[in-house]
């Protein structure tokens with residue numbers, strides 16, 4: 297490169313970034329590596345706070361164990377929070393913002409549970425909190441919703457938001473593995489936690505969907521008010537049913553605009569045919585379909601997890617902060633207020649073995665049913681609100697539910 301271009305340095309910043317990093321696990325170490333490979337970007341990790349003393353691949357002198365080592369250090373002008381404990385993450389990020397420091401976080405649970413406060417804290421303290429890595433890892437969905445899809449055309453965002461459950465479903469459908477074997481393999485490869493419920497019960501997708509919903513339609517919905525059902529009850533019967541119809545089953549999070557300034561959102565398994573973009577999202581990948589008036593459908597695909605992919609989104613937030621970027625939360629401010637509508641009617645497949653469970657479901661109509669010696673199923677329309685009312689019970693019953701993709705009354 298000529299001296300002329302070096303002189304132009306696109307990364308010129310007003311103030312050198314001195315980063316205080318919380319957490320040196322999968323993503324924290326990924327960020328350290330990724331920063332080493334972008335020498336043009338002049339930022340230094342000044343201190344790292346972790347939970348406990350252990351052998352690490354950096355000098356001991358870099359590590360601290362008290363959050364105030366970073367939060368009270370006036371030389372540190374940016375904090376990057378990459379820890380795995382959402383309550384501690386909340387305290388760290390809140391204090392950083394109150395202290396006037398910009399922050400980056402990847403903690404979807406913390407963010408989804410405290411979005412309203414996080415938006416206010418930024419405004420009150422005139423600071424910026426960015427969190428691209430919290431939803432779909434390396435896929436730049438939040439900034440795209442905030443900057444590109446910043447108008448009234450957006451109709452829905454639908455995605456495979458969780459890599460672990462997709463890895464499991466992918467192995468079940470493409471490699472004929474049993475659910476238990478696929479889960480074990482995902483755990484052995486580090487895609488799923490030893491307690492996989494966060495991923496397979498749909499909570500990880502839910503927290504991401506809450507964040508996506510804010511940036512799509514400017515509305516903050518409480519996670520506990522959203523229908524969330526995962527894949528842990530899937531049986532061979534359900535898999536065979538889907539195969540016979542040439543479908544795959546995918547765990548899908550969706551937020552959709554309805555008529556009259558209403559939106560609806562949910563996380564549910566869904567039968568997906570070949571004609572859908574997400575049909576071909578396999579293994580630990582994520583895929584997001586953005587649908588709008590005028591442009592119809594657009595599809596973003598990429599790695600939703602892993603140290604390096606996730607830290608590439610963290611790096612992008614850091615460089616954005618170096619250029620004074622902040623989310624304007626345009627849709628919170630500019631749009632007419634959207635309301636969360638729970639009374640939409642969707643068509644579900646309900647598989648059960650004991651017909652006594654049926655008393656919990658209020659079908660408006662039934663289009664298909666089967667009664668077998670071990671398993672039976674019904675396909676019909678139900679109100680989302682009737683499923684939200686029994687959301688925790690759904691996980692306890694010996695049933696499996698999947699959306700067929702048809703909906704009414706929207």
Ligand SMILES: NC(=O)c1ccc[n+]([C@@H]2O[C@H](COP(=O)([O-])OP(=O)(O)OC[C@H]3O[C@@H](n4cnc5c(N)ncnc54)[C@H](OP(=O)(O)O)[C@@H]3O)[C@@H](O)[C@H]2O)c1
Pocket residue numbers: 318319320321322323324345346347348349378379380381384402403404429430433600601602603606
């Ligand atoms: N892994 C991914 O692919 C991925 C993708 C997207 C988003 N995320 C999000 O990124 C964050 C980090 O995930 P991870 O996979 O990197 O976690 P991880 O590998 O389990 O590492 C967690 C790190 O946090 C540190 N830690 C925990 N509690 C702490 C506390 N109270 N104070 C200071 N440090 C603390 C741990 O310290 P020790 O080293 O001392 O144990 C460890 O270094 C999470 O919010 C996660 O949801 C992860």
